[in-house]
Amino acid sequence: MKKHLTSSVIALASAMSASAAFAEIKVGAIFDLTGGLNIYGIQQDNALDLALDSINADGGLLGEQIEVVSYDSQSELSKYTQYANTSVLRDGISAMFAGLTSSSREAIRPIFRRANIPYFYSSLYEGGACDRQTFVTGSSASQQLQPLIEWAIEEYGPRIYIMAPDYNFGTISAHWINEYAEQNGGEVVGEDFLALTVTDYAPTIQKIQQARPDFVVALPVGANQTGFLEQFAAAGLKDSIGVVSSNYGSGNQQVVVSPEAGEGLIASQGYFMQVDNPANAEFVEMWTAKYGDDTPIVSGAVDVWNAVHVWAAAVEEAGSAKPEAVIAALESGITFEAPNGTVTMEPSSHHLRQNIYIARGDDNHGFEIVETFEDVAPTYENEMCDLVANPDLAEHFTPETN
C-alpha cells in the first residue's frame, strides 16, 4: 500500500512537472493602472493585452500560448520593486514589460539585470539607459529633439526659449536643445525650469516676452503644466511666437487644451494616431474594436505594442523563450513593421531606431502630420552605449548639463 502510494505520488509529481514543461510562455507587466499616472499606464497595459491577443490568435509563439501576469503599480515606486521581485521569484516570467517614469525604470532595472530577464521599457524619456537586459522602445530626448529643433529653426527663426519641468527629463532635454540649437545656427535666449505644481505661468510668460524668442520649446509635464499653453495663448502671444514640444500629446494633452490654445502647436514624437500606413490602419482598427475610440491612442501604447512584437520576433528567431537566447536574438538587428513605420532594435544600444513625426495641432483636439523624419537613430545612446562590445555595462548616461 505504502509503495503504491509513493509511486502514485511520483507519478503525480512527474505529471505536474511534465505539464509545467509544456506550460505557456509567461511574461510580466507592471503599469500604473490607478493613481496619477494611469493616464499613460492604462493605455500601455491595453496595448500589451492587444499585442498578446493578436499573437495568441495567430497560434502563439513556437506553438505555445503566451500568458501575462499583470500588476498595478498604483503610480507608486515601492510597488514597482515589490512586483518586480514577485514576478522574478514566483511567476517565472520570460520577459518583463513595465514602467513609465524614469524613476520606476531605474528602480526595477537592477532586479531584471540580476535575474537576467529581458526588460522592455516603453515610454519616451530623457535617454541614456544602458544595460544588457534593458530594451527601450520609446524615443529618447535627443532622438526626438534633433529633428524638432532643426525643423523649428528653419520654420520660425533662430531665437529659442525653453520652458521645461524641473527634473532630469527637463534639464537633459534642455541640454539637447542647447546643443542642437548650436548645430543649426540657433541661440537659446532664455530658460525657465518649473516645478510640477506650478499653476500660474504669468512670470514665465513675462520673461518670454522680455527675451523675444522666435519660438518656445515647451515641455509641460502633467495637467498643471498644460495650463501654460492656455495662458500663453490667452496672452495673445501665439501669433508672434511659435510653440514646439517633444512631449505635448504624449498624454493626450491636446484633448485637455482648448482648441484656441491647441491650434498650431507643434509636437514631435515617435507616433501619432494620424500616421498613415497599413500597419497603423490595422492597429487603430483593432484598438478601437476592443477599447472604443473615446480617447486617442498615445505614443506610449504603440511603444508597448512594438516592444511585445520585437520580443516575439526575437523568440521566433531564437527558437526559444529562454532569456539568454532571446537577448542574443534581440542583438541581431530585429526589425518590425510597426504602426509608426519600420522600427529596428539597435544591437549595440538596445534602443529603437524609428521614425520621428512632426505634427501640428488642429482646432479640433487633433493633429495633422506636417513632416516625417525617417529611420532616426538614437545617436547619443549608440555613441555612449555599446553592449555588444561591453556586455557588462550597466549605466545611465547623462550628458553634461549646465
Place this chain on the structure above:
Amino acid sequence: MELDFLATVLLSSLSSASILLIATIGLAVVFGLMGVINLAHGEFLMIGAYTALTVTQAGVPYILSIPVAVAVTMAIGAIVEILIISRLYGRLFDTMLATWGLSIVFYQLAVLIFGTVTPGIGMPQYNITIGDYNLAGYPLLMIVVAAAMLFFVFALMTKSVYGMKARASIQMPQMAQAIGIESSRVNTLTFAVGCGLAGFAGAVLLPIVPATPSMGFAFVIKAFLTVVVAGPVTLTGSAITALGLGGGASVTASFMTSVVGDVFFFLITALLLWLYPMGISAKWRRKL
C-alpha cells in the same frame, strides 16, 4: 528695468496672489469658524471645476455654471459634515486624517467618472497690452473676483444673522446653545459654505487651471500653509498672507526663476511660523 515690465510684473503678481486667495478662502472659513482643517479642500475645488465643466458642456453658458458648481459642492459639503466631520469635533488630527482619506476617495471617484483626460474650456482670448508686454485678461479679472469674494464672506459673517450664530457657536458653544442656537445645524451650514467657496474657486479658475482629478493637490498645500500662517484672525489674516506670500513668490519668479519663487514661498512661510508660532494674527484684536 523698463517701466512696462515692472507694471506687468506688479499686475500679474497681484493676480497670482488673488488666485491663491480665491483658492484659500473656503479653507480659511472652515478653519477659522470651526477649528477644522479640511484636507479635502482641494478635492472640493476639483468637484467645483468638474461640475462647471460638465454643465458648460451640456450647453449652459459658462457664467451660469458657476452657481451650479457652488450648489453641488455645498450639498456634498453638508453631507460630509453630517456623516463624518460632526462626529470628530475637537479632534483636530482625526479630522485631518478623515478628510485626507476623503480626498483620496474623491480623487479616485473623479478618475472613474471622468477618466484621466477631459477637454478644457479654454480661456477667453482677451488680453491687454502694456508697452511691449501682453497680459491675459482673465487672470487679471481674478483680482476683482478675489476682492468681491472677500467682501462677501466678510459681510456674511459680520452682518447676517447666520454669521453671528456661526461665530457664537464656535466662540461660546454652551452659551450659544443656551440661548437657543442649534449649533450642530449652524456647523453643518458653515462647513457647506466653506465647501461652496471651494467649489466657486474651482469653477471660476477653470479657464486657468484645467479640470483634472489631481488638480486639488496643486492648491491644497499652499492654501493650507496660507491659513496656518494667517492664524486665528482667519479672513483678514489670509488675505494679507496670500498677498504677501503669493504675490512675493510671483515677483521673485518674474525676476529670477520659478523655483526661486517657490523657495521664497516656503522659506518665508517657515520664517513667519518661527517668528509667530500661532500665526501672524495671534495678537490682533480683530475677530475675523
